[in-house]
Amino acid sequence: MKRLIKHAQLETGYQYDNDFIVGTTIAPFDILIEDGQFKQIAPMIEIEPDMEVIEANGQLLLPSFREMHIHIDKTYFSGEWKAPIPITKGILTRIEEEQTLLPKQLPFAKERATKMVQHLIAHGHTHIRSHCNVDPQIGTKHIDITIEVLESFKEQITYDIVAFPQHGLLRSAVEPLMREAMEKGATHVGGVDPAIVDRATHQSLETMIQIAKDYDKHIDIHLHDRDTLGEHEFHVMMDLLEKHDFKNNVTISHAIALSDLQGEPLEKLTKRLASFNIDVTTTVPIGQNRSTIPIPYLYENGVHVSVGHDSLTDHWSPFGTGDTIQKLNVLIERFKFIDEYRISQSLKYATGGITPLNAEGQQVWPKAGDAANALLVDAVSSAHTIARMCPITTVISKGAVIHQENVELKGAYR
Helix, strand or coil: CEEEEEEEEEEEEEEEECCEEEEEEEEEEEEEEECCEEEEEECCCCCCCCEEEEECCCCEEEECEEEEEECCCCCCCCCCCCCCCCCCCCHHHHHHHHHHHHHHHHHHHHHHHHHHHHHHHHCCEEEEEEEEECECCCECHHHHHHHHHHHCCCCCCEEEEEEECCCCCCCCCCHHHHHHHHHHCCCEEEEECHHHHHCCHHHHHHHHHHHHHHHCCEEEEECCCCHHHHHHHHHHHHHHHHHCCCCCCEEEECCHHHHCCCHHHHHHHHHHHHHCCCEEEECCCCCCCCCCCCHHHHHHCCCCEEECCECCCCCCCCCCCCCHHHHHHHHHHHCCCCCHHHHHHCCHHHHCCCCCECCCCCECCCCCCCECCEEEECCCCHHHHHHCCCCEEEEEECCEEEEECCCCCCCCCC
């Protein structure tokens, strides 16, 4: 089917005052979509009888978001309010809690996961990577539920599923269950804090890599360990990736040690992460005891960084919103990005690296042949969208509208 976005605004360049970028130039365009891709972008395209028209009403067209770190399988979202209990044993508090909590939540898991996906779609996400518990208490039941839920949205979104041994790959002896999860359709092998949880860094990481290699899967490991311990885990993992000649994608989620390192250790680790083409995903944590990793430094030195929410509300945290514009707003405030250029370029952390304008201010999105995944936003630029948290009104995935707000546009938050 042909679809035509009429009267959308696209970013076309930056505005300069001497050597300073002071704004973003936008212009009206029509965008033709065929077979889930942008086919033509022009100031005016005639409407044909076989076209479905998406009226943009002068709103800004931006690339859609990729939720790169969420747990849809274990959540309080859409259920009754419940705050987390205090932590007394670090991550082990949550592991012990899950041993009884997750079996109790199984009857509600599918419904809550579905509500969470709907919420993420409404907030502009056309790709979701969900981590999914694999542990002795629930086996691979959460894998079954997650696959079923995400498959029910396959016409609207793409997705990854990380088989996640939250209770420790070795500590909970779940290697057979992890392999079962691979056979059921998980796309990534997960892991968590091998030094603290498994107390066997080398063996835990090698087992994780071997499973991924055996099933030709990708890796997404959670590393919360700090300072030199976390740094050591990073280097051991890369040593083993090299040993096994592992070529698939590798993501380190949280990567908290990067927030503690400075100078030569940070420079050395960053260069090595870039050389292995390892991605980093962060929730942009803030607070006295939760340092934020140096996101701009990593990206500028070749490490791809993405943002995620981790949870919307669960027994780990009550804070998640699923609103990635808000997440980017936290990021720019944390790193003191107050100018048009740096705010607008921060969009890349939520879109898989896509920005309408490249670093030189040239228009690079949308182009004919690009996947037609986009948002219509009541805003005048990417920077305006993020800084003022402007509302999304329409979500487009594979060329089709998958969510639309029935709201009157009023230039909110300007």
